[in-house]
Amino acid sequence: MTAIVQPSRGAGGLGHPLTGAFVAAMGAMATGVTVVATDGAGGRFAQTVSAMCSVSADPPMILICLHGRSPANEAIVTNGVFCVNVLATQHDHVADTFAGRPWQGKEPWDFTCGDWDVAGSGSPRIQDAIASFDCTVHDVVEAGTHKIYIGEVNKIASTDGTPLLYAEQRYQRPETHEPSVFEEFPDARPSYLRKEKAE
Ligand SMILES: Cc1cc2nc3c(=O)[nH]c(=O)nc-3n(C[C@H](O)[C@H](O)[C@H](O)COP(=O)(O)O)c2cc1C
Numbered sequence: 001m002t003a004i005v006q007p008s009r010g011a012g013g014l015g016h017p018l019t020g021a022f023v024a025a026m027g028a029m030a031t032g033v034t035v036v037a038t039d040g041a042g043g044r045f046a047q048t049v050s051a052m053c054s055v056s057a058d059p060p061m062i063l064i065c066l067h068g069r070s071p072a073n074e075a076i077v078t079n080g081v082f083c084v085n086v087l088a089t090q091h092d093h094v095a096d097t098f099a100g101r102p103w104q105g106k107e108p109w110d111f112t113c114g115d116w117d118v119a120g121s122g123s124p125r126i127q128d129a130i131a132s133f134d135c136t137v138h139d140v141v142e143a144g145t146h147k148i149y150i151g152e153v154n155k156i157a158s159t160d161g162t163p164l165l166y167a168e169q170r171y172q173r174p175e176t177h178e179p180s181v182f183e184e185f186p187d188a189r190p191s192y193l194r195k196e197k198a199e
Contacts, residue, residue, distance in 0.1 A: 042078025088161035
């Protein structure tokens with residue numbers, strides 16, 4: 001069933017009328033999970049971020065979106081650098097730590113939850129991140145509640161592992177999707193599997 005959500009003000013009349021529906025609809029997206037970390041004169045901070053994506057391959061650039069309330073903002077601007085660590089399934093507690101919801105016996109924002117290296121920029125890099133992008137801040141754009149940081153990638157590292165996913169308000173792991181089957185086209189297969197079948 002398709003639900004169409006019309007804008008409506010909440011009882012208190014505060015906030016944009018679509019905010020609740022927007023947050024709920026964005027929750028339908030599956031994402032990867034990263035921890036964005038910085039260090040330097042502005043201090044050492046890290047923040048869990050799912051809003052990360054590729055911008056350009058030549059030169060390599062990525063973007064991240066950070067809530068304006070995050071203390072990482074000031075540090076990233078002062079330091080001018082950050083490292084985006086792409087988390088694997090063993091990093092669920094690291095994601096929670098830097099989302100301000102640490103596991104029992106741990107403090108929020110506590111770097112002892114992981115094994116860190118120092119990336120070329122001086123930013124903390126998770127040793128077994130499945131990918132890490134060490135960046136210099138190229139541009140900052142303010143948009144609503146968030147700031148968008150475009151980073152120029154200076155160094156990339158990667159390790160084997162299974163990407164940590166976030167979907168349906170919980171951490172998940174990828175599962176292979178079997179191609180759809182159509183009765184009237186029994187031999188229909190996605191093009192990338194046709195070769196495999198012929199072999
Ligand atoms: C899986 C996951 C992804 C998140 N992605 C982002 C993000 O992309 N940008 C952001 O600013 N905060 C993101 N957060 C939220 C921050 O980590 C935030 O500090 C934390 O949820 C605390 O929010 P609160 O101040 O509303 O309690 C994410 C949190 C989790 C658990």
